[in-house]
Amino acid sequence: MAIIKLNVTSGATVPQGVVAKGGGKKLTDYKNTAAIIFLDKQDFKKLETYPGTAVEVRNAFGKVIVTAQLTPDGPHPGVAFMPRGPWANVIIDPDTKSSGCPMYKNTEVEIEPKPELSPLEMADLMKQEYIDKL
């Protein structure tokens, strides 16, 4: 297994929207639909792993465990997609360059397979990332 670098873009997906709008953000469904990174086939080859594996997505802003899945929107090698949510926010570049709007669509990250780990539930993630750091 290898470590690769690519650019992450984030946005809405239907499954994540259904859970969020249905009030299920505290349910495991939210993790299953939003704690994901969609990668291109070629990037899976470079990563030397298979879809469904847990990976660590990291950069200077933070690191988070999510499940890597094969993108349905390929080919887009070098570009990864994360559904919007608290998992993606750990690595999104918060710099707005005085525009009020962070870089949700183009943040550089490093990805490493961590098959022994699994993504945290929403409440546990919020606790680990924020409340425990107080």
Next chain:
Amino acid sequence: MYITDKSGFTKETKGQRVVSDVTCPFCGSACDDIVCVVEKDPKTGNEHIKEVYNACKVGTANFLPCKGAERFTTPLWRESKKDDFEPITWDDALEKTADILLAAKHPLIFGWSETSVEAMRYGVRLTELVGGTIDGQVTHCHGPTVQAIQEVGYPTGTLGEVKNRADMIVYWGCNPLNAHARHLSRYSTYVSGFFRRHGRQERKLIVVDPRRTDTAKLADEYIQIELGSDYEIFQAMRALLNDAEVTKDPIGGVPLDTLKGLLETMKSASYGALFFGLGLTHSESKKNNVEAGIGLVQALNDHTKWQIMPLRGHYNVGGLNQVLSWLTGYAYAVNFTRGMPRYNIGEFTGVDMLARKEVDAMFNIAADPGAHIPQKAAMTMAEIPLICCDIHPTPTTELANLILPGTHDGIEAEASCYRMDGVPIHMRKVHDPPAGCKPANHVFLEELVKIVEKKLELPHVMQ
């Protein structure tokens, strides 16, 4: 499917009520043709929605929550964020909210996109009273679009005009099939219009995006561009339109000939509509991307009729811009520290203020910044007193000291909202909110404003 021939009927049969022409309180499409079948629990007398017709999958989830979804029905309080929440009364909750906001030097009043215009009015008054800053999801969604429109204006129209007239639709940097699922079928592409009786057959659909999204898969023409190259491509197309020589090839990953072909197709339309999404506002150059896109559409109007419109995210995200504009003169990020409204992007925008730790208390309503703003800004929310009004648990409520149980405006209360094209819509009520919740969000906000006014010994001036 229920066919709603009569506008706004409510029919009662066998203990069930059918409410038609309901507006979906989710995305900026604000579809107002939803039909709900409401059933009464014979034991408790409480009503709940049994069936929903016409809404998309995400819209339906609004009316029929997920199995196991928790609903707040009483205010919850915790002194320390490491403790568990304890239920408190509404009176105590509003008193605490007023005290926290008045004690703060620079409170942030944030959110609003998923509540009513009526509630927003009280939000502006509240911000004025406590000398804080009012902002909403617009700041991190189409804020750059608002800035671009302020700079260069925009040739736009309503979704009705698109439905009735457009024969060419371009979706640029957006994926409506996932974020605004009925946009294509109700307003832009598949729908039959007055001058476009044959719907899809009479319209050409073009999608420009770095990913081959679900929308792109339906398109007649899909153009894949490199991430963050929108500005360059728009400017190249404007140059080509002005007969300038463009020497670079390819541009943003697109061969020059493809761009020339796209331009010719766009010129051949009799009425074109370009919709753009967060692909433009969330990547490098932000408002400049939008300005360049507007510039292209303005230039196309020398040849034929084109309009441009942002795909606004939440059903009432445009409402905050409208309410703030008519009350303060500014569209978002309005600061009242000096007692009068001031507006400065970068200085008073919510995400920036949180990231710079300039906020010492926050009131969040009908928004989930805990899930939608980056870690640095969210950390400040964890550090300061946070009051959150929502209907279900969210990442933001996980960071809060005080949770106020919200009312689902637009379903549990009548409400007004502004659709993505700026058309105001009156939303019908479907059923009562659960016991413990207020009749509408603006009701508790009015009470809160009165409490704050009393503490400041000011008269109540709002009608």
